Amino acid sequence: MIVQTSVDGLRAWKKNRAIKSPWIRVLILLVIIAYFILASQSVEINFERIRLGLSRIGTMFNGFLRPDFLSRGKYIADGVLESVAMTIVASSICLFLAVPLSLGASRNIVPLPIYLVCRVILMIVRSLHVVVIGIIFVIMLGFGPLAGVLTLMLNSVGFIGKLLAEDIENIDKEPLEAIRATGASWLQVVVYGVWPQISTRFIGLAIYRADINFRQSTILGIVGAGGIGGVLDTAMGRYDYRTAGAILLVIIAMVLVAEYISSHIRRRIV
């Protein structure tokens, strides 16, 4: 904004503020400061404990830098295989569940009651963290990869379901009308009108999701739901940092490989 100065008739300029009133600006600043003071009180830092822990950093890094793949090699290999198997099974089953659910969650395809039910299911599934779902399944089904598979599946269905439903709600509606006008049934409209418009996007999402499933399969073991995470948890629990270092390297490598494969395939499809 341009303002007149008292000096020699020169005009001056001031940058417009996003919040005009200086009182509100001060108020916001005070609120932020107050928050940080209040919030930081709930963080207790036990310096005595940290001092003890810091001496462990040396041992830890010493172990991480000399990773030991062999002495617990069988467990690591089993863990990796389990993670891969969980990813494959969960990702493939989820495909069959995600499509009907996403159709159900699209306002332009189904009547309102079905839409609301599907949306609520999606919302609940999505807001629960994968680890929470994992704990619940472990309690219901016992320890092991089956709980992990179901966990990943449910989580993927929520993820793909929501994104795909958004795409379905945005599809071109003229082809649908044209197909409906030929006297086609609801299923025929979906197969001939909806599916061709979303199939590429669906495949892209599915592959992206498989990538995420693999990442998540590495932590489910911590709560007993199978995969490499359990082996890592055990190794850390025994202060066996050399094995832990090896597992971390394996996880990083496999996550990178999965990411590379996933983005490579997606680039080829689109």
Add this chain to the structure above:
Amino acid sequence: MPIISQDDLNLWMRRDRKVQRKRYLSWLIALIIIGVGFAYISRQTMWEFVSDAPRQIRDFLSRMFPPDVKYFSRIWPALWDTINISIFGTGIAVVISIPLAILAAKNTTVHPIVRGVVLAIIVASRSVNSMIWALIIVQIVGPGMFASIMAIAIRSLGMLSKLMYEAIEEINQEPIEAITATGASRVQVFFYGYVPQLLPTFIGTSVYRWENNIRESTIIGIVGGGGIGLLLNSAINRLAWDQVVSVLIVILITVVGSEWVSATIRKKLV
């Protein structure tokens, strides 16, 4: 293309024989892989426990409702801790990831070797889940909010730096050239050329990361200690399902709320 004339009729098939055969084959291979995966998981599963599941589920459901309303008084302080974990964790990550992103971007890095080192840090940080980081950090600083904050921060660091350095590499070079041509110093070029172009992206990705971190903070307590995850874990261990449901309801509301806040802020940035 695949139109075959037979007698007087023109037959149309969706795909010609060769393509069709290839498709069948790839479906078969996919099915075999999934089958092998499932067999593997089945072998690792105690089916006796699973057969018990329906009874268990009925048991849960009967004990889940009504939710324990009195428990809410214990949930609120834990929720406050959870929100603080997410905000502090994200905040620390943002502060560190900005210099990392500048060093990791091809066009702003100081030296290729520095860039390589920083990229390695970023990859390690983001390939390892915050739960796993929590496992490691708890052994150094002991369980509690501090460990959880660090775990969230270390994981977010890589995620944020990656998005930020990609944004820096995609920056529009012309204004930078123009500012340089006026005789501006490097610091001035940074503040007038880079900052205005990058600030909205940086704020957007940080807010988006915070939204993700709220989700992570609800469970990080299971391993790291502190926050609502700790409460959830203890309720599950005590099989107090009415309390578990109360916690889950609060998590649901918090997550949906944070999604709304994040979406509102990001919409304003454009």
Add this chain to the structure above:
Amino acid sequence: MVEKHMVSISNLVKKYPSGQEALKGVNLEVNANEILALIGPSGAGKSTLIRCVNRLVEPTSGKIIINGIDVCTLGYKALRMQRRKIGMIFQEYALVDRLTVMENVLSGQLGYTGTFKSIFRKFPPDVVDSAIKLLERVGLLDYVDSRADQLSGGQRQRVGIARALIQRPDLLLVDEPTASLDPKTARQIMRLIVELVIEYKLAVIINIHDVQLAQMFAQRIVGLRDGIVVYDGTPDQVDNSVLTEIYGEEDWDQGKKRHAQEEDDDEDDDIDQVE
């Protein structure tokens, strides 16, 4: 020895790391107050040449002497001091989109302003006043607080011009100022640049691919082809043979002939109608 030219470029060579040789020994003198248009086909090295003058592109070898100083040998600090005296206008305007018009104009003064002062937008009062006057001159005073990306192409180029002129330069480098504009706005922008150059008594080098515009506004035309100066003369001496020398073989009259013919046809039509 007193330099009689304001800018004198000798044996300027630029080789890119890719091996491409953009300039192959350019010699060029520019006098004070001269309006020089640089024409030539795309890839002839026009952009590289003017970017060497303020070393946005580092020359491989050769000399560029501006007001007695060899630009090529300057260190970081001295180069910045030199750049302050050279204004530059860009094809795609090169404004910082998310800054306001005023901030974009004031960014032309960065070389004269301390780092901290500039970060907090504290520019000296006389600078701000002259920025306001410049915006008035280019007709954008009403837009001071608009963000640069809200303006049209012509308006954005006016902001670019104001940013270059607030540097109080001796020399103005202009890189294809009209290539992204429609024909009418292009002429208006060229007219504005030339008016201001005369008003501020500057020397100017304008890269321009539109020969007609170059002839209309420049006092001197230099043709560049494959990194070498192939023509240097007045606008009215640029004829078909010169154009062929610069751009290669082409029927230069074809457009004009058809144009003339159409005008004839129009007249015939008119006569028909009258009858």
